[in-house]
Amino acid sequence: MIEYYDISGCYILRPWAMSIWENMQTFFDAEIKKMKVKNCYFPLFVSPGVLQKEKDHIEGFAPEVAWVTKSGESDLEVPIAIRPTSETVMYPYYSKWIRGHRDLPLKLNQWCNVVRWEFSNPTPFIRSREFLWQEGHTAFATKEEADTEVLQILELYRRIYEEFLAIPVTKGRKSELEKFAGGLYTTSVEAFIPNTGRGIQGATSHCLGQNFAKMFEINFENEKGEKSMVWQNSWAYSTRTIGVMVMVHGDNKGLVLPPKVAALQVIVIPVPYKDADTQGIFDACAATVAILSDAGIRAEADLRENYSPGWKYSNWEMKGVPLRIEIGPRDLANNQVRAVRRDNGEKADISRVFLVEQVKGMLEKIQQNLFDVAKRKRDACIEVVKTWDEFIKALGQKKLILAPWCDEEEVEKDVKARTKGEMGAAKSLCTPFEQPELPEGTKCFASGKPATKWTYWGRSY
């Protein structure tokens, strides 16, 4: 999937990872185009004046900004920043392009790289100094339209995780402390890694309100001829998605790839024996690949002669290919193939007459099973707590903690301060949109004040 690079915090995305990215991209790009979002490309570089225009925003990003100060042997007159995100890159031009209500909504997206020079624990996919993402930036005449789009995009992110990556996520709203720097409110899909007991922010859809519009003077003349300020959103998902997938589905044999995103869905392996019709077996493998490929299934045969079938099994299991098809003398004789699932090891003999339907069916079952298993494991980690003592105990057990909260920023700061330590502090993950009932009189687990909502807490990536 990746290769470590000689600059710390940078990684090489090898084709096996890249094709997962491309499979998600094809889906998402088509969906946002249906929503009339158009792709564009803004520069990598930001001038310091513009970058610093929105105060909260730059405070959030300043420590991680990489600066270009030289070209060739010459010093630049002014250092130039590399985009950590593109709000400040784009919005001066939104101000220029948006004049009247007929220019709205403006909906742009770009697929690009961004740089955040983080010093804490670089981790492949999850926290890297450069990563790939899409960033959508939209402007509307009304808050209602912006609110609606925030949730439409969040639903697409849920589908990427649940339908493509087979990972259950929770849709919700971030706390004031955890929201996007400079925005009005942030929604996210949150995943959880049972093995490490940490939450992970999967993707975010922000309503920026009018904060950036004010700073960048993005005004328009509304239908009544009055000067108005736009309402803006920004939303992004990144190659982090692939890292979440690796952590959620991987097992002690290696990767496990959900069929919908796998570069290769089926690997066909010949299993010849001493006296068998080796050529016949190899031909059957090639024919199987041809039939599956014609049906739109991503299939290849591993016909290398210098490796044993057993070695090949392990190799492709390690790489996570969802379905293995073995063809040996008995299969050849019976006009069948043997199919072995990567997710649970189940085996089935499939008549070659029904090859395509059966393989398609198995791939769907694998996709569904990966999701079901991941959801069962995630749900088993959820712990409902009501008091600080229960909270601390659940945190020690690496649970995904659901707790009644007063939703006060100072209280979250206090929770962070009180849970600081080697493992990192606990923080709020999200306030889920689907709220369990909150009986009147319920107290905040941390402050004892009246609770206003249920919120997920835990340590996170």
Next chain:
Amino acid sequence: MIEYYDISGCYILRPWAMSIWENMQTFFDAEIKKMKVKNCYFPLFVSPGVLQKEKDHIEGFAPEVAWVTKSGESDLEVPIAIRPTSETVMYPYYSKWIRGHRDLPLKLNQWCNVVRWEFSNPTPFIRSREFLWQEGHTAFATKEEADTEVLQILELYRRIYEEFLAIPVTKGRKSELEKFAGGLYTTSVEAFIPNTGRGIQGATSHCLGQNFAKMFEINFENEKGEKSMVWQNSWAYSTRTIGVMVMVHGDNKGLVLPPKVAALQVIVIPVPYKDADTQGIFDACAATVAILSDAGIRAEADLRENYSPGWKYSNWEMKGVPLRIEIGPRDLANNQVRAVRRDNGEKADISRVFLVEQVKGMLEKIQQNLFDVAKRKRDACIEVVKTWDEFIKALGQKKLILAPWCDEEEVEKDVKARTKGEMGAAKSLCTPFEQPELPEGTKCFASGKPATKWTYWGRSY
């Protein structure tokens, strides 16, 4: 298409340009995947040690390299370069990944941004400090395989120009002076801009030979168990393609987009009159768009009520939409539409019964006509010269000069020195693969030595 950016030499690619890029990308990406090239993504950053490994290469790029020296408030221990191209980024890992002949060929490609901090005349699309491109990097066991691929890729580049952008190009080989820094030989497709009388390198497919393999120690055990060095290629085309298209087809009304790459192929405009059935006309416009869209034609209607039909005509002509469809009362009554071509202004009344076939036919004709006209204009600029005086005269007339040449590096340097001036020096553009007959005894136009080939010369971008 573009917007100027507040950092000199950087430009914003607006959706109108981006969709042209995406239309070419869809074609090229599918074609290279058929050739078993796989997409990947390598980091934006290069450490100085690696960048400087191939001496000729770094000499070629050093003056244009942008350097990151700071992150947040801290100075980096070592400055880090931003890729001007990725040979030195990738090849240390090729060395790691390639061990035996079974690891070959290795064929990778990435779609990414690169940075060349040029100081001479930044021009949108043509010469910008950051641009988008694809870069393919392949390694083979034999020179023959590398040679073959160089030409396969060059043919794809020809198709992008001729079939998609409707621009005639010449396939050929670059001179020693003009070849890729550090490579063995460079092939290119060369276009010509009649208005300015300048040649322009359209895209390049390089055989790197074994130069980089030597520097980066990319060796493998061949089938006989001997240690061998790989043969490498690299090849790229960039957003410059869009700039060439703008210059070749644009006219005094604005852009002219070839249908195959146009974001919008057909714009439908209602032409209501005072007493006409306005609603009926608007409905017919919407229905026309629906029918064309269903047939896979990129069509939209401009139903804005506050602009006159005439204003809309000019507006969409300026934007270069290949075909305009007008629907007025007479068209409504006759169950027809009026179609007007952007390329030559030709008008036709089309029965709505045959709408899809007729529109498809017209789009094909426009595509072909744009190519034919561009080729006629380009061909009219070609001047065959045999002596220095003829050369200088043709250069003054901004011709695309075809001249017999001795193919010596010193002679090209001399030509450059002797033609230096405000307009820039003349240089060799390419030695076309299709060579006219070269009668025995023909002399080089510049040196008077025996000529070995016909070569195109001129000023260039």
